[in-house]
Structure formats: structure tokens, C-alpha cells
Amino acid sequence: MQARVIDGFGDGDVFETREVETPEPGPGEVRISVAASSVNPVDYKIRRGDLPDFAPAFPAILGCDVAGTVDAVGEGVSEFEPGDEVYGMPGGVAGSPGALAEYTIADADVIASAPESLSLPEAAALPVVALTAWEMLIDKADVGPEDVVLVYGGSGGVGHVGVQIANAVGARVIATGSTEEKRAISEELGADATVDYTEQSVEEYVDAHTDGTGFDVVFDPIGDAHLQTAFEAVRPYGRVATTESSSTQDLSAMHANALSLDVVLAILPILQDERQARLGDELREIAALVDDGDLEPLLDERRYGFSEVGEAHQRLEAGEGVGKIVLENDL
Known part of the structure; x- marks a missing residue:
């Protein structure tokens, strides 16, 4: 599969598109065909090297937020099946590759059905x-x-x-x-x-x-x-x-x-690989708020593709974005 990776810390131009092995879901995991992600301060801080303990191993795939379609499920997963539209916070930090790729793996506990009233790119703005x-x-x-x-x-x-x-x-x-x-x-x-x-x-x-x-x-x-x-x-x-x-x-x-x-450090359950089930529970509560009309993501006027992730990072770093900056998969 194609992925946007970094081989070291640096500015927004460190991202490269590369062919990497398509991951297979293990027990309790799902594979997601990624539609979109979004940019959070933790993403650019990891890229810059400000949070080295949080960074995935190089070559690293960043992107904490994801929305997409379940492509395959691992052993023991019963709550999701191929074709389900989901959103969540699967990785992009130490031990868990992120969403800036054609496919990503997520523990079934850290995702939930995407809000029905949102498109997948809109849903990708919400998890973190x-x-x-x-x-x-x-x-x-x-x-x-x-x-x-x-x-x-x-x-x-x-x-x-x-x-x-x-x-x-x-x-x-x-x-x-x-x-x-x-x-x-x-x-x-x-x-x-x-x-x-x-x-x-x-x-x-x-x-x-x-x-x-x-x-x-x-x-x-x-x-x-x-x-x-x-x-x-x-x-x-x-x-x-x-x-x-x-x-x-x-x-x-x-x-x-x-x-x-x-x-609050929302990514801590991912970093520690424990207490992850509460993330899925909270994502379901959040989706219900969205579908009830009580919550909607505020999206920045600029949209970017995964190929433009460096520019998207720079926009957020400069404080130029209003709301969330969405990244759509164009790999």
C-alpha cells in the first residue's frame, strides 16, 4: 500500500510517499480503508521531535485521527464487519502506526461507528x-x-x-x-x-x-x-x-x-495499550451527540490531501486554521 512516512524529525517537508506492506489485522483488530484524517497539535509536535517518547518507530506513519471503512476483521471481532463506516483514534504514536496510509490497523476498542449525519472526512475531524x-x-x-x-x-x-x-x-x-x-x-x-x-x-x-x-x-x-x-x-x-x-x-x-x-492526555490509552475500551464507549456517546444535533465539527476552510500533509501541519503550526484541518486520502 501507499503511505506518507517520515524517516526522522523535522519540518513539514520530511513527509515522503512510500510503498509499505499492507498490515493484517490481528486478534481483536480491524483493518480500515482510510478515507480521511485530520491534523492535531500532537501530530506536528511528534513530527518536529518535541515529543520523542510519543513518536512511532521510523519510518513512521503519523495521523492520530481516522475515518474510513472496515476492510477486514481479526479473530474475535464481532462488533464490526467489512463495509462498516467507522471513526476513531487508532495510532500515530509509539507502538501504533497512524492513519496517513491507504490502510491502517485499529484495536476494535478504539473505534466506533461513524456518526450517520456526517461524511467520513467530517467524522475524521472529531476523534482526538x-x-x-x-x-x-x-x-x-x-x-x-x-x-x-x-x-x-x-x-x-x-x-x-x-x-x-x-x-x-x-x-x-x-x-x-x-x-x-x-x-x-x-x-x-x-x-x-x-x-x-x-x-x-x-x-x-x-x-x-x-x-x-x-x-x-x-x-x-x-x-x-x-x-x-x-x-x-x-x-x-x-x-x-x-x-x-x-x-x-x-x-x-x-x-x-x-x-x-x-x-487530560487522550492518547494515553494508545501509548500504554490499556484502558482502551473507554475510548470506544466515549466515541459512541460523541456520535450520538452529533446525530442528535448537539455537536458538529468546525472545519477549516482549507482542505488538504495526504500528499499535502506538510502544508496542513504548517497551517496549524502558524495558527492560521479555524477549527479542524481535514486531510483526505489522495494516495
């Missing part, structure tokens, strides 16, 4: 960001109708899903955005109000949206300085959920206000 947002809001923060939730980057990859999931469970949602366009997108997706954090201080928007008491939950898929402001924006005994905790932070506000901090 939707699993991340679900785990942050539902598994960790246990968000419910009584909560006021601050979502950082409400038009971003993880953020736009966070806005919709929080809205779907009945929470009041306030989303941040640096431009009028981004804030308008958040409101279209269900945010009750938005914040221009480049103009308003934390104290100002806490006063405006919580009467000065602080948000029940701060949803932070950005990290760095945003994580520090989250400790200022959340109420005493409140919850902060983040995907980025490698930066140095002053935790004194956490101690002073008895805050909880939860960190």
Missing part, C-alpha cells in the same frame, strides 16, 4: 479533539446544568467541541476569543457569551459573568499563560481541566482556594 473535550468536561470536571464554564479558545480544535459539549449538558458557557470572528463562531456553536481576553482583564470578565465569584469550571486546552489565568478565574473549590501542564506555574492560588486541577 472530541475525546479530549469529553474527558475534560465529563470524566474529569463532571460538568452539569448548575455550572458556569469558561472555555478558552472557543473556536479552536478542542475548544469548539468543549463549547458544544458543555452546552449540551446544560451548563452556561462563556468562551474566549482574540478576534470578533472567533467570538462570533463560539456564539454560533452555543456559547452564552464571549470574552475578548486581549481587552478585558481576568477580574473584569469574572465580574461581568459570575458577579465576581469565579467560574465553576475553567476548560483550558491551551496552557502556558492561560493555565495561570485559569487559577485566577475559577471560584474557590472550583475545577480546572487542561491539556497542557508542562509549563512552570505558580500554584499558590490553587492552595489558597482549594482548587482541583485535572490533566
Whole structure:
């Protein structure tokens, strides 16, 4: 089969198209004829060498997200059969080749039937960001109708899903955005109000949206300085959920206000090859939200083929994309 591979870390031009052996599904696995993938920050960070412990062995096939059609099933697989349209997060990290190929192998536990209301390229935009947002809001923060939730980057990859999931469970949602366009997108997706954090201080928007008491939950898929402001924006005994905790932070506000901090790494079950069944369960819940009209992927205006993956990475790295950047299989 044809695949896009990298032989080492580097810039977007390190990808090459190469003939590689078509994988065979083992026990508990399915082979997927890949229709599409999408780009996540973890993909370009692996490609650059920022996360060497997460990288597949060279020559590496990247791409954590996948949507496609089941082509073959391994021994013991009964929930899927050839012809089923599926989506999920099969690999693209250490120990598990990714989706940038004609075919990929997935453990049956880490995929689910694709949402019926989406095309496969649209479905490919969801797995990593939707699993991340679900785990942050539902598994960790246990968000419910009584909560006021601050979502950082409400038009971003993880953020736009966070806005919709929080809205779907009945929470009041306030989303941040640096431009009028981004804030308008958040409101279209269900945010009750938005914040221009480049103009308003934390104290100002806490006063405006919580009467000065602080948000029940701060949803932070950005990290760095945003994580520090989250400790200022959340109420005493409140919850902060983040995907980025490698930066140095002053935790004194956490101690002073008895805050909880939860960190989510959605790909960890793939890296550790354990606790994978919950991914499939969550993907089914996410598909139901989509088909009920409560969640839709926000797609960047630019579409790329697998042959253009380097350009797609560069667009996301430069912060030029809005929503998810989809990659369609043109191999």
C-alpha cells in the first residue's frame, strides 16, 4: 500500500510517499480503508521531535485521527464487519502506526461507528479533539446544568467541541476569543457569551459573568499563560481541566482556594495499550451527540490531501486554521 512516512524529525517537508506492506489485522483488530484524517497539535509536535517518547518507530506513519471503512476483521471481532463506516483514534504514536496510509490497523476498542449525519472526512475531524473535550468536561470536571464554564479558545480544535459539549449538558458557557470572528463562531456553536481576553482583564470578565465569584469550571486546552489565568478565574473549590501542564506555574492560588486541577492526555490509552475500551464507549456517546444535533465539527476552510500533509501541519503550526484541518486520502 501507499503511505506518507517520515524517516526522522523535522519540518513539514520530511513527509515522503512510500510503498509499505499492507498490515493484517490481528486478534481483536480491524483493518480500515482510510478515507480521511485530520491534523492535531500532537501530530506536528511528534513530527518536529518535541515529543520523542510519543513518536512511532521510523519510518513512521503519523495521523492520530481516522475515518474510513472496515476492510477486514481479526479473530474475535464481532462488533464490526467489512463495509462498516467507522471513526476513531487508532495510532500515530509509539507502538501504533497512524492513519496517513491507504490502510491502517485499529484495536476494535478504539473505534466506533461513524456518526450517520456526517461524511467520513467530517467524522475524521472529531476523534482526538472530541475525546479530549469529553474527558475534560465529563470524566474529569463532571460538568452539569448548575455550572458556569469558561472555555478558552472557543473556536479552536478542542475548544469548539468543549463549547458544544458543555452546552449540551446544560451548563452556561462563556468562551474566549482574540478576534470578533472567533467570538462570533463560539456564539454560533452555543456559547452564552464571549470574552475578548486581549481587552478585558481576568477580574473584569469574572465580574461581568459570575458577579465576581469565579467560574465553576475553567476548560483550558491551551496552557502556558492561560493555565495561570485559569487559577485566577475559577471560584474557590472550583475545577480546572487542561491539556497542557508542562509549563512552570505558580500554584499558590490553587492552595489558597482549594482548587482541583485535572490533566487530560487522550492518547494515553494508545501509548500504554490499556484502558482502551473507554475510548470506544466515549466515541459512541460523541456520535450520538452529533446525530442528535448537539455537536458538529468546525472545519477549516482549507482542505488538504495526504500528499499535502506538510502544508496542513504548517497551517496549524502558524495558527492560521479555524477549527479542524481535514486531510483526505489522495494516495
